[in-house]
Each structure stands twice: as structure tokens, then as C-alpha cells.
Amino acid sequence: MKAIATTGWGLKPTLSLIETDAPGRLKADDVLVAVHAASVNPKDWKLNYNLAVAASPVMVKQLKPLFGDDLAGIVVDTGPNVSDFEIGDAVYGMDMRLRTASLAELTLIDQRRIAKKPENLSFTQAAAMPLAALTALQGLRKGKAEAGKKVLIIGASGGVGSFAVQIAKNLGLHVTGVCSGRNTDFVRELGADAVIDYTQGDYRHSAGEFDLVFDVTSYETPLTCAALLGKKGYFISTGGDGKSMLATPLYRLLGKKAGTVVVESYRRDLETLKAMVEAGSLTPVIDSVFTLAESEAAYNRSRSGRCRGKVVINVANA
Ligand SMILES: NC(=O)c1ccc[n+]([C@@H]2O[C@H](COP(=O)([O-])OP(=O)(O)OC[C@H]3O[C@@H](n4cnc5c(N)ncnc54)[C@H](OP(=O)(O)O)[C@@H]3O)[C@@H](O)[C@H]2O)c1
Structure with missing residues (x-):
């Protein structure tokens, strides 16, 4: 073969x-x-x-x-x-x-x-x-995503992010996506309620507070996103470049909520995603x-x- x-x-x-x-x-x-x-x-x-x-x-x-x-x-x-x-x-x-x-x-x-x-x-x-959509689903779940909560998705236009925006909307969250200017219309079309162009200044100190910050770029840490998290926000990273893997345990020592999603393949999660796709709410x-x-x-x-x-x-x- x-x-x-x-x-x-x-x-x-x-x-x-x-x-x-x-x-x-x-x-x-x-x-x-x-x-x-x-x-x-x-x-x-x-x-x-x-x-x-x-x-x-x-x-x-x-x-x-x-x-x-x-x-x-x-x-x-x-x-x-x-x-x-x-x-x-x-x-x-x-x-x-x-x-x-x-x-x-x-x-x-x-x-x-x-x-x-x-x-x-x-x-x-x-x-x-499979890998990207499971990461999005499991990352949102790990960050206790629930209907009515506000989530900021950093990296909303990429492989994981494009699924995370749609799945978060499926779960009933208010979604703000972070991407570059060329992708803002695209992220809105995915269903985001608001979009931030990261090339237009440092939004991390001006975008307000969120219940969940889901960084799928893995460039950020709970410390760089502290203003976005406020006192109660949950920080979840995909951990791809290791920085947040170091910062996350430190942040937890301070009593804050933070974690790294490590994707696993479970049939029941693949079936959850299949149901969303067949219902027309995930593409x-x-x-x-x-x-x-x-x-x-x-x-x-x-x-x-x-x-x-x-x-x-x-x-x-x-
Ligand atoms: N822990 C796990 O289980 C797990 C699972 C899956 C993925 N990962 C990791 O997660 C990361 C993302 O994976 P992926 O498949 O989504 O990658 P990807 O598809 O290559 O992501 C590309 C996207 O990142 C965006 N981007 C780049 N710089 C950005 C910034 N500063 N702010 C916001 N968005 C930015 C780009 O948008 P623009 O062109 O608009 O900048 C592009 O749309 C990788 O590091 C990967 O290794 C980890």
C-alpha cells in the first residue's frame, strides 16, 4: 500500500x-x-x-x-x-x-x-x-462552559478555533473570537457574537472580563490573560508551546482556575460532534x-x- x-x-x-x-x-x-x-x-x-x-x-x-x-x-x-x-x-x-x-x-x-x-x-x-473538534469540545468542557457564560476564544479562525466558536454557540455561550483582521468576517460567520482583531492593539487589557478564556493558539498564559479573567475566570490552553504548561500550575497555586486540555479520542465525544453536524449546527x-x-x-x-x-x-x- x-x-x-x-x-x-x-x-x-x-x-x-x-x-x-x-x-x-x-x-x-x-x-x-x-x-x-x-x-x-x-x-x-x-x-x-x-x-x-x-x-x-x-x-x-x-x-x-x-x-x-x-x-x-x-x-x-x-x-x-x-x-x-x-x-x-x-x-x-x-x-x-x-x-x-x-x-x-x-x-x-x-x-x-x-x-x-x-x-x-x-x-x-x-x-x-476528530483531533481539532475533540480538542475544542473537551477544552470548553474542562473550562466549565455553560449556557449564558461569556467565552473568549483566542485563535478563533484556525483548526481548533473554528470548531470551538461553533461548539461554544451550540452550548449556548456568548462568544467573542480573537483573530487577525483578514479573518474577522469569517469568525463572525462561524457564529461569534463579537470579534477582536489582535493586530489592532493589546486587547488583553481592554476587552473586559470573561467567564472562560480558551487560548487555542497556546501563545498566552493565565498571567498574560489575568485582566481578561478577573477574579473568577477560567483559563484553558491547548498548551502547544509549553509556556502555559509552566504558568498554569503557578496560577493554580494562587487559587485561580486554569488548565491545559490534552485531547483524547472517545467514541461518545465523536458521536456528540456527529449529532451537532447532522443537526446543521457544526460544519x-x-x-x-x-x-x-x-x-x-x-x-x-x-x-x-x-x-x-x-x-x-x-x-x-x-
Ligand atoms: N493539547 C492538545 O491536545 C492540542 C490539541 C490540538 C492542538 N493543540 C495545539 O493548539 C495549537 C493550535 O492548533 P490549531 O490546529 O488550531 O492550529 P492552526 O490551525 O495552525 O492555527 C492557525 C490559526 O492561528 C491563528 N493565530 C495565529 N496567531 C494568532 C494570535 N496571536 N492570536 C490569535 N490567533 C492567532 C491564525 O489566525 P490569523 O492568520 O488570523 O493570525 C490561524 O487561523 C497548536 O499549538 C497545537 O499544537 C493542542
């Missing part, structure tokens, strides 16, 4: 299209999926597999050398414990703990990490969802679509930090 593998030792791994064996024997809870589409997440290019193996060969032994986490595709085989999925089912999901290896024509994934694909989405659209936004052979270009697009929604790679007919 065709797949994308990483080569090279630099901080920027090279992605190569290779011919490799199809996955081996299915474990009891495994589902074999013919992948139609996968999507790109910043974590893919922040971690160089080869460096990780060199640094910690035992820990990373289980990590698959093939790239890609999100997938949407068709079930082509099932392990003996699998009763909720049948050959021919269209599914979507991810297994981030071991890396799904979804940039491949076939991949194995645990049945607990997938759900049936939303009926009204193409495979390309469905593949855009994945696709920044750009590439073929498997164009994976390097797809990763470069993600590395640019300027994506509006998600970068998707169509795997089928590679």
Missing part, C-alpha cells in the same frame, strides 16, 4: 511517499480502515519521529512511523471483539496516543477511537474533524486539500500558522 513515512533527523522531518506492507493481524478491538482522507495537525510537525525514537527508544517503540492522526474511511475488516462496526461502514476518528498512521491507504484503529461518519459530510470534511471548515503525494506541501501550509480551518489530505486514489 502507499503511505507517508518520515525521513531525516532535523527538527523539520521530510515526508516521503513509500510503498509498504499493509497492517498485520488485527487485535481483538481493531478495525481495519481503508482511509479516504486524513488531516494535518500542528503536533505532526512539532514532533520528529526519528528524534523521538533516538531520545527514548523504549517509550516510542509503539509509536507508528507512519504519519497522520485523523481519518475518515470505510471499514474493511474487524477484530473478534468488534460488534458496533461492520465491513462497509463509513467511520471517522483518531488514536492520538499511538498515532493513527492515517496517511496510508489502510490503517488499524481501536474501535473505541472511532464513530460512524456524520451522514451529511464527505470523507474530506469528516477527516477534518468543518476546510482551508485546503492536498493529495497523498503532496503531503509535504500540506504540512508546509500548516507550518505557516495562517490556516483558516483545517488542511486535509485525500488518501484514496493516491
Whole structure:
């Protein structure tokens, strides 16, 4: 089968299209999926597999050398414990703990990490969802998002942010999105009640107070957002660049509410998202679509930090 593998030792791994064996024997809870589409997440290019193996060969032994986490595709085989999925089912999901290896024509994934694909989405659209939409849902939940509360979403136009705005509206929150000027109309169209252009001055001291500040850029910390949080606000970060991971425990020592979301793939959450999509209140936004052979270009697009929604790679007919 065709797949994308990483080569090279630099901080920027090279992605190569290779011919490799199809996955081996299915474990009891495994589902074999013919992948139609996968999507790109910043974590893919922040971690160089080869460096990780060199640094910690035992820990990373289980990590698959093939790239890609999100997938949407068709079930082509099932392990003996699998009763909720049948050959021919269209599914979507991810297994981030071991890396799904979804940039491949076939991949194995645990049945607990997938759900049936939303009926009204193409495979390309469905593949855009799992990691980013689960992060948005779980981050809002961790920040005790509830109807009527005010949330500020920093990074509202990107992969996670474009889902967070829509999911927060689904949950009945008053949403203010932070993005650059070129994305303000887009974030309003996603449903935000108010939009702040971060290029027009330091809003962190002038935008008022919020019940929840959800920083999906991971550039901010509870300390840089102290004025936005007031006395009772909750700060949640996606923690991507590590700064807030250091500041969050300090902030908690001061008795404040802060946390980092670490996304997990649970079928019930994928089903919650599927229900929102099928009800018409959540739609994945696709920044750009590439073929498997164009994976390097797809990763470069993600590395640019300027994506509006998600970068998707169509795997089928590679
Ligand atoms: N902990 C976890 O489980 C988890 C899960 C998912 C993601 N993450 C992390 O979360 C971060 C975001 O992921 P993503 O997929 O959403 O990334 P992304 O799609 O690459 O985000 C790009 C977006 O960020 C916006 N942006 C850049 N600088 C900004 C700023 N100063 N203020 C506000 N918005 C800004 C850009 O908008 P403009 O072009 O308008 O600036 C663009 O729309 C990454 O660091 C990722 O590693 C962590």
C-alpha cells in the first residue's frame, strides 16, 4: 500500500511517499480502515519521529512511523471483539496516543477511537474533524462552559478555533473570537457574537472580563490573560508551546482556575460532534486539500500558522 513515512533527523522531518506492507493481524478491538482522507495537525510537525525514537527508544517503540492522526474511511475488516462496526461502514476518528498512521491507504484503529461518519459530510470534511473538534469540545468542557457564560476564544479562525466558536454557540455561550483582521468576517460567520482583531492593539487589557478564556493558539498564559479573567475566570490552553504548561500550575497555586486540555479520542465525544453536524449546527471548515503525494506541501501550509480551518489530505486514489 502507499503511505507517508518520515525521513531525516532535523527538527523539520521530510515526508516521503513509500510503498509498504499493509497492517498485520488485527487485535481483538481493531478495525481495519481503508482511509479516504486524513488531516494535518500542528503536533505532526512539532514532533520528529526519528528524534523521538533516538531520545527514548523504549517509550516510542509503539509509536507508528507512519504519519497522520485523523481519518475518515470505510471499514474493511474487524477484530473478534468488534460488534458496533461492520465491513462497509463509513467511520471517522483518531488514536492520538499511538498515532493513527492515517496517511496510508489502510490503517488499524481501536474501535473505541472511532464513530460512524456524520451522514451529511464527505470523507474530506469528516477527516477534518476528530483531533481539532475533540480538542475544542473537551477544552470548553474542562473550562466549565455553560449556557449564558461569556467565552473568549483566542485563535478563533484556525483548526481548533473554528470548531470551538461553533461548539461554544451550540452550548449556548456568548462568544467573542480573537483573530487577525483578514479573518474577522469569517469568525463572525462561524457564529461569534463579537470579534477582536489582535493586530489592532493589546486587547488583553481592554476587552473586559470573561467567564472562560480558551487560548487555542497556546501563545498566552493565565498571567498574560489575568485582566481578561478577573477574579473568577477560567483559563484553558491547548498548551502547544509549553509556556502555559509552566504558568498554569503557578496560577493554580494562587487559587485561580486554569488548565491545559490534552485531547483524547472517545467514541461518545465523536458521536456528540456527529449529532451537532447532522443537526446543521457544526460544519468543518476546510482551508485546503492536498493529495497523498503532496503531503509535504500540506504540512508546509500548516507550518505557516495562517490556516483558516483545517488542511486535509485525500488518501484514496493516491
Ligand atoms: N493539547 C492538545 O491536545 C492540542 C490539541 C490540538 C492542538 N493543540 C495545539 O493548539 C495549537 C493550535 O492548533 P490549531 O490546529 O488550531 O492550529 P492552526 O490551525 O495552525 O492555527 C492557525 C490559526 O492561528 C491563528 N493565530 C495565529 N496567531 C494568532 C494570535 N496571536 N492570536 C490569535 N490567533 C492567532 C491564525 O489566525 P490569523 O492568520 O488570523 O493570525 C490561524 O487561523 C497548536 O499549538 C497545537 O499544537 C493542542
